Amino acid sequence: MDAPGKVTGTALYAADFALPGMLYGKVLRSSEPHARLVRIDAGRAARLPGVRAVITAADVPDVRYGGSVKDERVFARDRIRFAGQPLAAVAATSPDAAAAALTAIEVVCEPLRPVFDVAAALAPGAPLVHDAWASYTALPILHRDGNVCNRARIVVGDVERGFVEADRVFENRFTTSSVHQGYTEPRAAVAQWDSSGQVTVWSNTQLPFEIQTTLAEILQLPPSKVRVIVPGIGGGFGGKLRIGVEHFAALLAMKTGRPVKVMTTSEEELTAAYARQPATVAVKTGVTNDGRLTAREARLWFDTGAFAGSGPGVASVATLMLAGPYRIPNLLLEGFAVYTNKTNFGSFRAPSGPQANFAVESQMDIIADALGLDPLELRLKNIVREGEEGPTGQVLTAVGLEECLRRAADAIGWRDRRPEVGRGKGIACGWWTTTGGSSGVYVKVNPDGTVALNTGAAEIGTAALTGAAQVLAEDLGVQMADINVVSADTLSTPFDFGAQGSRTAFAVGNACRAAVADLKRQILALASKHLGVEESALALREGSVVGAGKRATLGELARISQASGGGLIAHGTFVAPPTPYDTKRVEGHVYPAFHSPSFHAHATDLSVDAETGEITIHRYVVAQDVGFAMNPAAIEGQIEGGVAQGLGQALSEEIVYENGRVLNANLTDYKMPTARDVPRVESILVQHPSLVGPFGAKGVGEPPNIEPPAAIANAVASATGVRITSLPITAEKVALALRERAK
Amino acid sequence: MTRIALSLTINGQTHDVLAEPHRTLLDVLRTDLGLIGTKENCLEAECGVCTVLLEGAAVNACILLAAQCQGRAIVTIEGLAAPGQLHPLQRAFIDHGAVQCGYCIPGMILAAKAYLDTNPEPDGDGVREALAGNLCRCTGYQRIIDAVLSAARALRTSPPSQAAR
Ligand code: FES
Numbered sequence A: 001m002d003a004p005g006k007v008t009g010t011a012l013y014a015a016d017f018a019l020p021g022m023l024y025g026k027v028l029r030s031s032e033p034h035a036r037l038v039r040i041d042a043g044r045a046a047r048l049p050g051v052r053a054v055i056t057a058a059d060v061p062d063v064r065y066g067g068s069v070k071d072e073r074v075f076a077r078d079r080i081r082f083a084g085q086p087l088a089a090v091a092a093t094s095p096d097a098a099a100a101a102l103t104a105i106e107v108v109c110e111p112l113r114p115v116f117d118v119a120a121a122l123a124p125g126a127p128l129v130h131d132a133w134a135s136y137t138a139l140p141i142l143h144r145d146g147n148v149c150n151r152a153r154i155v156v157g158d159v160e161r162g163f164v165e166a167d168r169v170f171e172n173r174f175t176t177s178s179v180h181q182g183y184t185e186p187r188a189a190v191a192q193w194d195s196s197g198q199v200t201v202w203s204n205t206q207l208p209f210e211i212q213t214t215l216a217e218i219l220q221l222p223p224s225k226v227r228v229i230v231p232g233i234g235g236g237f238g239g240k241l242r243i244g245v246e247h248f249a250a251l252l253a254m255k256t257g258r259p260v261k262v263m264t265t266s267e268e269e270l271t272a273a274y275a276r277q278p279a280t281v282a283v284k285t286g287v288t289n290d291g292r293l294t295a296r297e298a299r300l301w302f303d304t305g306a307f308a309g310s311g312p313g314v315a316s317v318a319t320l321m322l323a324g325p326y327r328i329p330n331l332l333l334e335g336f337a338v339y340t341n342k343t344n345f346g347s348f349r350a351p352s353g354p355q356a357n358f359a360v361e362s363q364m365d366i367i368a369d370a371l372g373l374d375p376l377e378l379r380l381k382n383i384v385r386e387g388e389e390g391p392t393g394q395v396l397t398a399v400g401l402e403e404c405l406r407r408a409a410d411a412i413g414w415r416d417r418r419p420e421v422g423r424g425k426g427i428a429c430g431w432w433t434t435t436g437g438s439s440g441v442y443v444k445v446n447p448d449g450t451v452a453l454n455t456g457a458a459e460i461g462t463a464a465l466t467g468a469a470q471v472l473a474e475d476l477g478v479q480m481a482d483i484n485v486v487s488a489d490t491l492s493t494p495f496d497f498g499a500q501g502s503r504t505a506f507a508v509g510n511a512c513r514a515a516v517a518d519l520k521r522q523i524l525a526l527a528s529k530h531l532g533v534e535e536s537a538l539a540l541r542e543g544s545v546v547g548a549g550k551r552a553t554l555g556e557l558a559r560i561s562q563a564s565g566g567g568l569i570a571h572g573t574f575v576a577p578p579t580p581y582d583t584k585r586v587e588g589h590v591y592p593a594f595h596s597p598s599f600h601a602h603a604t605d606l607s608v609d610a611e612t613g614e615i616t617i618h619r620y621v622v623a624q625d626v627g628f629a630m631n632p633a634a635i636e637g638q639i640e641g642g643v644a645q646g647l648g649q650a651l652s653e654e655i656v657y658e659n660g661r662v663l664n665a666n667l668t669d670y671k672m673p674t675a676r677d678v679p680r681v682e683s684i685l686v687q688h689p690s691l692v693g694p695f696g697a698k699g700v701g702e703p704p705n706i707e708p709p710a711a712i713a714n715a716v717a718s719a720t721g722v723r724i725t726s727l728p729i730t731a732e733k734v735a736l737a738l739r740e741r742a743k
Numbered sequence B: 001m002t003r004i005a006l007s008l009t010i011n012g013q014t015h016d017v018l019a020e021p022h023r024t025l026l027d028v029l030r031t032d033l034g035l036i037g038t039k040e041n042c043l044e045a046e047c048g049v050c051t052v053l054l055e056g057a058a059v060n061a062c063i064l065l066a067a068q069c070q071g072r073a074i075v076t077i078e079g080l081a082a083p084g085q086l087h088p089l090q091r092a093f094i095d096h097g098a099v100q101c102g103y104c105i106p107g108m109i110l111a112a113k114a115y116l117d118t119n120p121e122p123d124g125d126g127v128r129e130a131l132a133g134n135l136c137r138c139t140g141y142q143r144i145i146d147a148v149l150s151a152a153r154a155l156r157t158s159p160p161s162q163a164a165r
């Protein structure tokens, strides 16, 4: 919808946004991973040319904020908890002057014993990342203990009995690395205060309403005094959900009385953003000789970094992913979010999905190999089917998984799994949620018959709002080109839970349907009066109301209404109906069921160079149950992009830490796939309509990111006989494993 | 710091600006001239969102000093086609669904333009190679490659009347 503006360079993004007289803000970040902050002296920095303000913890309200655990402050006050933690911020007349001022701020601190990974954080006698954790305000549902800021659990049946019933029990351990969302537009915000004490923040957040709430908390203002507007977003993928630079911009603007812009550097992105949590996963699965899964005990530990952030929620989602899309009668699944002295890792497209899926889908192949079964057959034997229960007792409907598996396997020529030496095929499958939450829209008919869609959701590049507009156009019988979208302004647009969790097209689309139902009533009533025709004899068709040989265009009716009734406008809302589940099966869980779940299978055919370990992908096929393919090209675009990102995580991407510091905090050393690296991705859209999605659609944005690591690992194992259990699966790692085996 | 007077030829027009000698072309384009179609990200010549054409070659404006560009023809995305018109590459990117968030797209299109100007009959591998310096995190590149190949065909059959200056 907005493509012409984007290809001509006229589309405005938050990073482009500027105001007259604007200052530039920069953030001083700690170089120490864990320390007592003794003193911070900004006196010299404040006197440098061009510097208009320097702020530290002493200048801001002492507020602890956070979505699930209130454990974070704007600036470190007495304790530094990760290398990259904000200590101070500067506003100056140019970015260079601000950067120069940062180096003039004196920081004195005393290093403390750190915990750099989950194992260290959970060891007996480990230092606590938050000594006062127990006193923090937190969601009461969480199970917290010392460095664990949540333990989410699912218990079904009796795993011990399930293991006794099994003929074989498999135990494997997997690890995954932290990867960055890699959006091409840095996080950016411009803030400006007005004389009424209201602050307006233009930001590229995916969740303007959440940023409004968080800013209000930090600034100690009523939410109505905080207005968040999203001018445009250059990619988010979950990395722009939580507060990023908005608070620095707002605080510096307050102090200087000038508009202030803050934008992150690549170094800040890779050291102090919301990259994906690294995970350690232990999976123990019992199976009968003929391949029936009898029990699974699995634990996944997320390194959540210095603050809880998304961790407790993502640890919850992980437990559903550990079950896999399988029917396993006995389950004990636990997800942990563990504090360490690293950045607060966060949500990245299908948070927890790739980590858990890599573990359980790798193990499925390990099991199949050990039992002499075909991996596809083993999956088909155990997958959930229509009407069966998910791990927490939700009843599954519109389950297109068998079709996904069979079609992906067929497409890739599964029968011939090892066509030549060093070449093999792999498959992996999974399920995912369509996030719920509520959406509201206003739909207004303009005097020329075009239609304005006013939504609180931001278009983040996934064409999700285009999808919602398509639903609107379809329902109202107008052309897509006649729909204008106004979006994401917390002051004027209706509430929306935000562009997250594959929900936008789904929820905003449904809200549009509700608005259209109301709007149609208004239109028909007005047309009936105007045309002198019974309402029952009228119908809305192609932008006009017609009946009894008469006709009135939407534009005409809008003009009549404007002259006499305030215009044609409707408010539509949607909230995903709760998915019933068995509350007795879960503990510490903030995401106990998957709404309108989607199902998917990825299959790949690749070769591995025996010498270098280099992987060449010949084919990559995705079969995804999207419910209903409203806009196939846009969905395929999501699949292609999601797979490319997933392949990055599978093959090359890793934020490398050494003693709590990032070694590759630049885009030269943090390797994202380029046009040279990504293979052609073939998409198969499977359609088992969901009962609640608009026309049966399910969320499509996140799933393609889930299976690539497992599909690649399984294909590499099939090609070489070597099983790689840690991500990324780099050429060096594969070559080393091949050499080890040859010994 | 002392500023120097610069005269830059951008999209066929001369712009006189006063700027410190260390300022980059990217900074001057975006901050002084309001040409925000040239995007900003890594500032270290790794992502390609700042790609512009300098004497017809694709370059990263983030590592180029504005002062170095005096007297040389610069084309930004704003100058690829007349206002209200689309260059065949822009058309093809839209038609092929190659645009998602769009932030990489101006740089991508200009990198493709520079490549097609010297390689009017490219193949997929050539295009992939030519665009390898431009990161896109949304699309997985496939539709971008397809768009460039189809624009190449379109350009061969009917070159744009209003070609880039
Ligand atoms: S901003 Fe110039 S290459 Fe990234």
Ligand code: FES
Binding pocket: A184, A234, A235, A461, B098, B099, B100, B101, B102, B103, B104, B105, B135, B136, B137, B138, B139
């Ligand atoms: S379209 Fe978003 S980075 Fe390319």
